[in-house]
Amino acid sequence: xxxxxxxxxxxxxxxxxxxxxxxxxxxxxxxxxxxxxxxxxxxxxxxxxxxxxxxxxxxxxxxxxxxxxxxxxxxxxxxxxxxxxxxxxxxxxxxxxxxxxxxxxxxxxxxxxxxxxxxxxxxxxxxxxxxxxxxxxxxxxxxxxxxxxxxxxxxxxxxxxxxxxxxxxxxxxxxxxxxxxxxxxxxxxxxxxxxxxxxxxxxxxxxxxxxxxxxxxxxxxxxxxxxxxxxxxxxxxxxxxxxxxxxxxxxxxxxxxxxxxxxxxxxxxxxxxxxxxxxxxxxxxxxxxxxxxxxxxxxxxxxxxxxxxxxxxxxxxxxxxxxxxxxxxxxxxxxxxxxx
Amino acid sequence: xxxxxxxxxxxxxxxxxxxxxxxxxxxxxxxxxxxxxxxxxxxxxxxxxxxxxxxxxxxxxxxxxxxxxxxxxxxxxxxxxxxxxxxxxxxxxxxxxxxxxxxxxxxxxxxxxxxxxxxxxxxxxxxxxxxxxxxxxxxxxxxxxxxxxxxxxxxxxxxxxxxxxxxxxxxxxxxxxxxxxxxxxxxxxxxxxxxxxxxxxxxxxxxxxxxxxxxxxxxxxxxxxxxxxxxxxxxxxxxxxxxxxxxxxxxxxxxxxxxxxxxxxxxxxxxxxxxxxxxxxxxxxxxxxxxxxxxxxxxxxxxxxxxxxxxxxxxxxxxxxxxxxxxxxxxxxxxxxxxxxxxxxxxxxxxxxxxxxxxxxxxxxxxxxxxxxxxxxxxxxxxxxxxxxxxxxxxxxxxxxxxxxxxxxxxxxxxxxxxxxxxxxxxxxxxxxxxxxxxxxxxxxxxxxxxxxxxxxxxxxxxxxxxxxxxxxxxxxxxxxxxxxxxxxxxxxxxxxxxxxxxxxxxxxxxxxxxxxxxxxxxxxxxxxxxxx
Ligand SMILES: Nc1ncnc2c1ncn2[C@@H]1O[C@H](COP(=O)(O)OP(=O)(O)OP(=O)(O)O)[C@@H](O)[C@H]1O
Ligand SMILES: [Mg+2]
Numbered sequence: 001x002x003x004x005x006x007x008x009x010x011x012x013x014x015x016x017x018x019x020x021x022x023x024x025x026x027x028x029x030x031x032x033x034x035x036x037x038x039x040x041x042x043x044x045x046x047x048x049x050x051x052x053x054x055x056x057x058x059x060x061x062x063x064x065x066x067x068x069x070x071x072x073x074x075x076x077x078x079x080x081x082x083x084x085x086x087x088x089x090x091x092x093x094x095x096x097x098x099x100x101x102x103x104x105x106x107x108x109x110x111x112x113x114x115x116x117x118x119x120x121x122x123x124x125x126x127x128x129x130x131x132x133x134x135x136x137x138x139x140x141x142x143x144x145x146x147x148x149x150x151x152x153x154x155x156x157x158x159x160x161x162x163x164x165x166x167x168x169x170x171x172x173x174x175x176x177x178x179x180x181x182x183x184x185x186x187x188x189x190x191x192x193x194x195x196x197x198x199x200x201x202x203x204x205x206x207x208x209x210x211x212x213x214x215x216x217x218x219x220x221x222x223x224x225x226x227x228x229x230x231x232x233x234x235x236x237x238x239x240x241x242x243x244x245x246x247x248x249x250x251x252x253x254x255x256x257x258x259x260x261x262x263x264x265x266x267x268x269x270x271x272x273x274x275x276x277x278x279x280x281x282x283x284x285x286x287x288x289x290x291x292x293x294x295x296x297x298x299x300x301x302x303x304x305x306x307x308x309x310x311x312x313x314x315x316x317x318x319x320x321x322x323x324x325x326x327x328x329x330x331x332x333x334x335x336x337x338x339x340x
Numbered sequence: 341x342x343x344x345x346x347x348x349x350x351x352x353x354x355x356x357x358x359x360x361x362x363x364x365x366x367x368x369x370x371x372x373x374x375x376x377x378x379x380x381x382x383x384x385x386x387x388x389x390x391x392x393x394x395x396x397x398x399x400x401x402x403x404x405x406x407x408x409x410x411x412x413x414x415x416x417x418x419x420x421x422x423x424x425x426x427x428x429x430x431x432x433x434x435x436x437x438x439x440x441x442x443x444x445x446x447x448x449x450x451x452x453x454x455x456x457x458x459x460x461x462x463x464x465x466x467x468x469x470x471x472x473x474x475x476x477x478x479x480x481x482x483x484x485x486x487x488x489x490x491x492x493x494x495x496x497x498x499x500x501x502x503x504x505x506x507x508x509x510x511x512x513x514x515x516x517x518x519x520x521x522x523x524x525x526x527x528x529x530x531x532x533x534x535x536x537x538x539x540x541x542x543x544x545x546x547x548x549x550x551x552x553x554x555x556x557x558x559x560x561x562x563x564x565x566x567x568x569x570x571x572x573x574x575x576x577x578x579x580x581x582x583x584x585x586x587x588x589x590x591x592x593x594x595x596x597x598x599x600x601x602x603x604x605x606x607x608x609x610x611x612x613x614x615x616x617x618x619x620x621x622x623x624x625x626x627x628x629x630x631x632x633x634x635x636x637x638x639x640x641x642x643x644x645x646x647x648x649x650x651x652x653x654x655x656x657x658x659x660x661x662x663x664x665x666x667x668x669x670x671x672x673x674x675x676x677x678x679x680x681x682x683x684x685x686x687x688x689x690x691x692x693x694x695x696x697x698x699x700x701x702x703x704x705x706x707x708x709x710x711x712x713x714x715x716x717x718x719x720x721x722x723x724x725x726x727x728x729x730x731x732x733x734x735x736x737x738x739x740x741x742x743x744x745x746x747x748x749x750x751x752x753x754x755x756x757x758x759x760x761x762x763x764x765x766x767x768x769x770x771x772x773x774x775x776x777x778x779x780x781x782x783x784x785x786x787x788x789x790x791x792x793x794x795x796x797x798x799x800x801x802x803x804x805x806x807x808x809x810x811x812x813x814x815x816x817x818x819x820x821x822x823x824x825x826x827x828x829x830x831x832x833x834x835x836x837x838x839x840x841x842x843x844x845x846x847x848x849x850x851x852x853x854x855x856x857x858x859x860x861x862x863x864x865x866x867x868x869x870x871x872x873x
Pocket of ligand 2 (some may be wrong): 401402403444523760761762
């Protein structure tokens with residue numbers, strides 16, 4: 001600002017929109033997400049070059065349909081990881097949600113009641129995690145590991161076999177498609193997933209709760225001394241994750257149209273992988289929910305690759321995810337090393 | 341108040357005519373694991389006064405503040421606010437009651453923006469959410485009051501520690517608090533910033549705010565404070581009017597003894613520095629874009645080179661480049677006359693360089709390790725982890741430095757995070773002294789250290805130099821730099837502008853050099869008008 005002496009008067013007033021667009025350079029915090037977007041685009045183009053029909057917009061849209069539940073899980077996981085925590089229970093909660101939905105519907109509950117029950121159970125489980133972690137000082141890893149076993153065990157108590165879901169409302173929603181211009185289509189599950197992302201992004205960027213999540217991840221002790229509601233936020237974050245897991249479970253029941261204790265085994269790891277690939281630091285405080293969305297798309301693209309190829313073993317999915325994960329964590333390490 | 345005290349409160353220390361204190365602490369005691377940190381302490385704050393809380397490192401000042409503001413729960417005693425007995429369960433509670441606090445260590449979130457750090461928790465609202473624009477506008481206004489020109493939308497962590505400290509202060513003064521507590525707010529500020537802070541403090545005082553001020557800079561205390569309360573070893577020593585107390589008397593109250601060593605630093609006995617020999621370290625054209633213009637520097641065996649300059653003058657940057665903490669764009673480093681590659685701290689340590697950084701929170705203190713472990717960290721690292729230091733040697737080394745620097749408690753097994761700020765600083769200093777480097781870079785080594793220990797540390801540095809160690813000494817306190825240095829390098833706007841022999845150099849002369857250079861650059865410099873970061 002000391003160089004402002006020879007600039008004409010008036011040029012220091014609010015810059016025009018165009019000026020702002022021109023001078024925009026992505027802030028440090030967007031770099032990881034941009035990197036993820038680049039990876040996604042390269043993967044997708046590689047597929048387009050290699051396989052006929054890959055570069056079709058419908059293939060892109062299908063990424064959202066086929067991974068709607070994972071997107072929602074990753075959103076909840078992002079909240080938790082941003083505070084520096086982890087939630088290992090979400091896969092089991094998805095399974096539990098499918099079982100509860102199937103059971104209640106089988107018992108004749110109306111669809112809205114079944115949905116409410118599922119969401120309530122998921123949120124309560126998350127709340128319990130939060131209380132264990134915040135007030136009893138149990139490590140997030142341990143508390144949610146216990147939750148993971150408990151929820152999975154509960155599934156088997158409720159249903160030992162797979163229960164089909166033939167409720168009318170559920171199947172209507174599951175099969176309904178939304179036609180987009182150009183003859184493409186999407187489903188309500190994808191809409192729900194995207195809506196979750198939008199709401200989460202707003203909350204994290206613009207609500208006090210969201211900013212407190214970042215503050216806690218940056219430095220919990222500081223956040224406390226700043227007078228922020230740290231305890232409440234930390235509990236809430238696990239409740240959010242539990243709610244998202246239940247919502248993801250509902251989307252998964254719509255996808256599978258069955259409740260099964262064996263659903264979603266290991267899905268928590270996919271969610272964590274998506275969040276990390278999306279550029280969120282595991283130590284907390286840095287990351288964006290949009291990154292997690294793109295992270296899921298990257299995972300989805302790898303899977304699409306395998307299914308287009310036909311000759312590749314599906315284990316290649318795991319190998320690619322492993323390699324990508326490693327690459328991302330390494331890049332993050334390099335990017336953050338020199339910063340104070 | 342009938343409890344026995346070391347000294348009764350003199351009648352003069354009560355402000356005549358003033359109705360009632362806003363905050364009154366009575367009989368406050370607090371112990372950590374059975375060890376008392378405060379015992380039967382009292383404090384009275386009146387509206388419209390600046391009240392200095394004084395005491396040595398570990399006397400209990402920060403603990404008192406934390407007990408008052410709800411960080412710690414006191415074991416005994418009462419907190420009376422506005423005539424009502426209160427007990428705060430959390431910092432949020434005390435903030436709600438109008439007590440605004442800047443704690444000793446900069447307690448902000450480096451990953452959030454400057455504006456968020458200032459206003460989160462009471463941010464302007466917009467459509468039910470955070471009004472980002474309004475928030476930035478308000479942040480900018482408060483920052484301007486403190487004379488700080490930083491972008492409120494920038495991430496806090498990218499700013500130097502002094503700016504972070506000012507942002508923490510800005511957070512506290514932004515609200516119309518009735519009580520403002522500043523625990524060593526000036527430790528990393530320069531004279532200009534201190535002056536501006538004091539202006540704000542005076543304005544607030546005149547508006548009726550009660551202000552608690554903690555500092556180890558006695559000059560600042562005498563400049564700003566109206567009354568003071570002295571603690572020693574967790575006990576109340578007394579309450580005084582500043583106008584009726586002399587510096588000497590205050591020091592005596594704080595230490596409980598006379599201070600002999602202050603100002604009398606004998607460097608005469610040290611052998612004169614031989615500048616004809618190959619310097620221990622010589623740099624040519626060392627620089628980095630945006631941090632430091634190409635700079636030459638030579639440091640000889642047994643020589644103390646002081647870096648003088650204002651904040652953002654490049655003094656810290658020079659040390660960081662020399663140590664490889666930041667990678668240099670240009671320049672060469674010679675160690676004992678041989679070209680050396682010093683691009684990382686690792687390489688610097690291998691060449692027997694050591695760097696005690698100014699940012700002890702980010703780069704130094706490991707709270708969950710013991711004092712001994714913290715102290716031995718650098719030595720152990722330079723030996724390699726496969727060659728542990730023999731236990732007997734560990735014990736003697738640690739004991740020697742605990743004593744030399746008067747760390748309290750002198751317990752090698754105490755957890756680092758439980759030490760007072762000043763004592764942590766001493767342990768970090770010991771960490772680097774222990775490695776017996778050939779060149780020691782000290783960046784603000786006496787920040788936050790009490791008068792007694794400060795003299796001790798200066799003495800120690802002089803002794804080490806006398807035994808042949810080359811030292812680069814950086815401090816915002818010019819007096820200190822001049823007292824210690826054989827040679828003074830004056831810096832301004834990220835470059836070296838002069839190099840003077842120490843000895844007879846005065847503070848006035850250094851300031852003149854800086855000011856003269858300022859008018860000079862103003863005339864010649866037209867393009868490079870970058871504001872300090
Ligand atoms: N959480 C804690 N656990 C154990 N001991 C503690 C704790 N906090 C402070 N202490 C001890 O209480 C004493 C007072 O510490 P305090 O931080 O209040 O000192 P201070 O007067 O602020 O010193 P400084 O000038 O160095 O900041 C010290 O001996 C310290 O070791
Ligand atoms: Mg203190």
